[in-house]
Amino acid sequence: MxxxxxxxxxxxxxxxxxxxxxxxxxxxxxxxxxxxxxxxxxxxxxxxxxxxxxxxxxxxxPSENRVEKPVCPMARRCGGCQIQEMKYGAQLAFKEGKVRGNLERIGEVPTELLDKVMQPIVGMEEPFHYRNKAQFPIGTDKEGHIITGFYAGRTHSIIPNTDCALGVAVNQKILEIILHFMENNHISAYDEEKHKGLVRHVLIRYGFKTDEIMVCLVINGEKLPHAEKLVDKLCKISGMTSITISVNKAKTNVIMGNEIKLLWGQTYITDYIGNVKYQISPLSFYQVNPVQTEKLYGLALDYADLNGNETVWDLYCGIGTISLFLAQNAKQVYGVEIVPQAIDDARNNAKINDITNAEFYVGKAEEVLPEYYREYQESHGGETAHADVIVVDPPRKGCEESLLQTIVDMQPEKVVYVSCDSATLASDVKFLRESGYELKKITPVDQFPNTVHVEVVCCLHRVNS
CATH class of the missing domain: 2.40.50.140 (Nucleic acid-binding proteins)
Structure with a gap:
């Protein structure tokens, strides 16, 4: 060829x-x-x-599963929805097959075991308008007009679009107000190549349970000229709760800066997963699909099968979303997360929910847990540190082998694994199955409809425990 x-x-x-x-x-x-x-x-x-x-x-x-007319006219050009042209039922079948295939091929899990323990994928009734967070780059077109939208696949070329089919409806109104404000007040858009211009991105967050809205403009400077005019327009939108700027003057592809300045309202919005309340700042990590997140965490809680007497470790805990879910049914929960800001959020979220049986530690999970294990042995005359349940929700690369070994050494009755990459999940499942654990339940969850990504939650039990 x-x-x-x-x-x-x-x-x-x-x-x-x-x-x-x-x-x-x-x-x-x-x-x-x-x-x-x-x-x-x-x-x-x-x-x-x-x-x-x-x-x-x-x-x-055409495939019998091809959609005649995609919901979004930009679907082919935009890099966000890779498989919007595929009927939703076929998307779910593909994702379920992808998880099963990785577990069989990489994880070496026998087909007959998967037939027994794997549950059907959990899909959405409405696979559009599910994202509670969107980040829109700001730039200019060839005629010099200020535009916003999404990057074309594998590029930093902006496709103008204020009405994303995956985002909430109010995003369009907010973006149009910002574009008009910039044009009318001669506020420049950022140019990545020249590292000049002011407004780089717009971050919008929406609370699905509270209807609270956050708008954060990421700027290449210390202040936004005529900000009061923009605030006057935005604060009239029902639900507007937080208007801020994020200062990012670095020549980088990282979107957010570390400094947040309040323009109006407060620096956070609140939302709920189940009956747990969370405060979400512009820098907070928070699952972008709250409808599916509630199902995902509900499965994790169900698989942990807590009765109130357990000690639980939640590794890669973020702002404590799973930790606080588990703490309602456990004796004690310990959360570990590398991002200090996330741990601050986790502690605050525990406080606002009156949860006193959750403690949080800053650090790499692959360092914190082994160190805790060694120190416990030294201070308890060689006695082994124990956990009843260990929950992991690692990044795409999965868990490091040293962490998996420490988990095995602590001999929890159950390991609940939440995964955003079924290939690395399969590799880690192989290690755990070779180290005295067996798969009991596994369920894929479609957290990101119209994309190729799929989340999985599974439970492994210690053999002969």
Missing amino acids: QKNDLVTVAIEDIGVGGEGIGKVDGYTLFIKDAIIGDVVEAKIVKAKKNYGYARLMNIVT
């Missing part, structure tokens, strides 16, 4: 970036915007020895 070759391909799978995958004479091609079941005509744009990338030129035979 060579660059610019035109080929006809049947799409058999979807890659990690949402590209359709097909083969021509054994040669694998990745084709953006093609879905499983499509037969497409594609032009090769990059040819490697054993695989290549191609551009979709024409759909010869």
Whole structure:
């Protein structure tokens, strides 16, 4: 195969970036915007020895699972929704198959065991408008007009769009007010290449249970000229609670700065997951799909099966979302998180919920837990530190082996693993199964409809415990 070759391909799978995958004479091609079941005509744009990338030129035979008209007209150009062209039922089947395939292939979990312990994927009734957080880059088009929207896939080129199908409806109104304010008051948009211009991004958060709204403008400077005019417009929106600026003068792709300045209202909004209340600042990590998060954490709590007498460790605890859920049913919960700001939020969230049986530690989980284990042994004459349940919700790379070994050494009755990457989950499950634990329950949860991402919650029990 060579660059610019035109080929006809049947799409058999979807890659990690949402590209359709097909083969021509054994040669694998990745084709953006093609879905499983499509037969497409594609032009090769990059040819490697054993695989290549191609551009979709024409759909010869559409998949029976292809949507005739995507909800968002920008779906193909935007990098946010990789599989919006696929019917939602087919998306769920693909994600469930992806989790199962990774556990079988990478985790070496027997098919007959998966048949027994794996539950159907938990989907959404309404797979759009589910995001409670959105970050919109601000820039200019070729004519010099200020625009906002989302980056095209794998680029920093902004596709103008104030009405994202995954965000809440009020986002559009907020963005249009900000764009008009900038145009009318000659406020410049940031230019990444030149590192000039003022407004870089707009962060919007929305409380699904409280209807509270936060707007934070990320600026390449110390203050926003004529801010009072913008505040006057925004604070008239029902539910507006927090208007701030985030100072970020660094030449970086990191969106938020560390300094938050209040323009109006307060520096946080509140929201609930279940009956637990959370205060969310512009810098807080908080799950972006509250409807599915409640289901996800409900499963984690169900799998932990607490009776009120347990000691629980919650590793990678963020702002304490799972910790505080668990604390309602446990004797004592210890949360660990590397981000100091998140731990401050976790302690505050415990306080506002009158939860006194949750303690939080700043540090890397792979350092804090092994250190605690060693110190406990030294101070207790060799006695082994014990936990009844250990919950992990690691980043995409999964858990480090040293952490997994410490978990095994502490001999919890149950390990509840919440994962955002089923490939690394499978690898960690393999380690735990080889170290005296067995899978008892596993459920995929569709946290991000119309994308290729899928969350999983599973429970492993200690064998012969």
